[in-house]
Amino acid sequence: MSTLLDVKNLSTHFNTSAGTIKAVNDVSFKLREGETLGLVGESGCGKSVTALSIMRLVPSPPGRIVSGDVIFQDQNLLKISEEEMQNVRGRDIGMIFQEPMTSLNPVLSIGRQLREPLELHLGMTKQQSLSRSSELLELVGIPDPATRLKTFPHQTSGGQRQRIMIAMALSCEPKLLIADEATTALDVTIQAQILEIIKELTDRLGTSVIIITHNLGVVARYADSVNVMYAGKLRESGSLDQVYKQPKHPYTVGLLNSVPTLDLDADIRLQPIRGEIPNLTDLPKGCAFIDRCDYAEQKCQESEPELEEVEDAHFGACWEHQRVNKNLLGITP
Ligand SMILES: Nc1ncnc2c1ncn2[C@@H]1O[C@H](COP(=O)(O)OP(=O)(O)OP(=O)(O)O)[C@@H](O)[C@H]1O
Ligand SMILES: [Mg+2]
Structure with a gap:
C-alpha cells in the first residue's frame, strides 16, 4: 500500500508568557492508504496539536508550526496557499474534533452545515446536497433525517451531535479521517456504536484513519498501528x-x-x-x-x-x- 500521509520533523510551539510550550517537537510518521493509526498518550502530550498542525488549524497566535513537512498525496500541506488548504480540509481530509460544540456552528441549521461542503467541494446543487445530507444522517443512524436537518446543534443530544460530526467529516468521502477523541464524552454503549459506524464507513470507502484517544482498548480494537x-x-x-x-x-x-x-x-x-x-x-x-x-x-x-x-x-x-x-x-x- 502506498503512503498517503508523510509527516516529517513536525514541530509546533506556543509562545506564552510562561515560556515556549513545545507541544509538538520533531514528530515524524507515515500513514499508508487504508491504514488506521492509533495516536495515544496522556492528556497534554501533544496529540490534538499534531492533528491541528496537519490541518493547519493551530490557533495563531500563540501557536506556530515552526518546522516540518506534511506531505499528503504528493503535496506539502505546509507550503500550499490557504485557499488550496481550504479545499483539502473537508474534501480530502475530514476531521472529527475533540469539542463538537466548537466545530458545529450554533447559529446555522444542521442541514445548512452538512450541505455547505457538498456544494462547495463537490459542486452539488441545493437539491442534490439536500438529498445527500439526508442519506448521510441515515448512514450514521439518525432517525427522521429530513426533520433533523432543519434543527440547530443545541437542539440535539451529545451522541447525535457526534454522529452529525462524523457525517460531516465523511460527507465528501475524504482520503483521510482524523478522529480526535471522537467518542470520549459519550456513554460507553453509544461510544461503541459510533466507533462501529466510523469503522464500517471508512472500511467501505478505503479511508485512512488517525484515531486519537486515551483509550487503549479502542486502539486495540480498531487500529493497525500505534504511535505513542x-x-x-x-x-x-x-x-x-x-x-x-x-x-x-x-x-x-x-x-x-x-x-x-x-x-x-x-x-x-x-x-x-x-x-x-x-x-x-x-x-x-x-x-x-x-x-x-x-x-x-x-x-x-x-x-x-x-x-x-x-x-x-x-x-x-x-x-x-x-x-x-x-x-x-x-x-x-
Ligand atoms: N491554544 C493553546 N495555547 C497555549 N498552549 C496550548 C494551546 N493548545 C494546546 N496547548 C498546549 O500544548 C500542549 C499539547 O496539547 P494537546 O491539546 O495537543 O494535548 P492532547 O494530547 O491532545 O491532550 P488531551 O488528551 O487532553 O486532549 C499542552 O501543554 C497544551 O497546554
Ligand atoms: Mg486533545
Whole structure:
C-alpha cells in the first residue's frame, strides 16, 4: 500500500508568557492508504496539536508550526496557499474534533452545515446536497433525517451531535479521517456504536484513519498501528501487535499497565504511572520520561534517546529498550 500521509520533523510551539510550550517537537510518521493509526498518550502530550498542525488549524497566535513537512498525496500541506488548504480540509481530509460544540456552528441549521461542503467541494446543487445530507444522517443512524436537518446543534443530544460530526467529516468521502477523541464524552454503549459506524464507513470507502484517544482498548480494537506520544514527541511506534505485545518504551508499558480489562484477576492491581508529564516549556536535557521511569540510568539523564528502529518497522526511543519488560497485566490486541 502506498503512503498517503508523510509527516516529517513536525514541530509546533506556543509562545506564552510562561515560556515556549513545545507541544509538538520533531514528530515524524507515515500513514499508508487504508491504514488506521492509533495516536495515544496522556492528556497534554501533544496529540490534538499534531492533528491541528496537519490541518493547519493551530490557533495563531500563540501557536506556530515552526518546522516540518506534511506531505499528503504528493503535496506539502505546509507550503500550499490557504485557499488550496481550504479545499483539502473537508474534501480530502475530514476531521472529527475533540469539542463538537466548537466545530458545529450554533447559529446555522444542521442541514445548512452538512450541505455547505457538498456544494462547495463537490459542486452539488441545493437539491442534490439536500438529498445527500439526508442519506448521510441515515448512514450514521439518525432517525427522521429530513426533520433533523432543519434543527440547530443545541437542539440535539451529545451522541447525535457526534454522529452529525462524523457525517460531516465523511460527507465528501475524504482520503483521510482524523478522529480526535471522537467518542470520549459519550456513554460507553453509544461510544461503541459510533466507533462501529466510523469503522464500517471508512472500511467501505478505503479511508485512512488517525484515531486519537486515551483509550487503549479502542486502539486495540480498531487500529493497525500505534504511535505513542509523550511530552510532544513520539516515543514508540509500530504495528498494534509489536507495540502491545513487545513494548520497547517504559512509558508504553506504563500506559498498558494502567488500563483496566475485564478478564483481569481480581487480585491484580492496576499500576498507574507515577508522577506527571513534565513542563513543556522546560524539558530536561535527557529523556523526558526520566522522573517516572523504573529503568532510568545515568545516560538517560545526559542525553535524549531518539526514535530508532529496534526491530522490523518497530521504533522506540529508549536507551534501555532491551531491558524493558513486556506489559505485566496483559491487555491484548
Ligand atoms: N491554544 C493553546 N495555547 C497555549 N498552549 C496550548 C494551546 N493548545 C494546546 N496547548 C498546549 O500544548 C500542549 C499539547 O496539547 P494537546 O491539546 O495537543 O494535548 P492532547 O494530547 O491532545 O491532550 P488531551 O488528551 O487532553 O486532549 C499542552 O501543554 C497544551 O497546554
Ligand atoms: Mg486533545
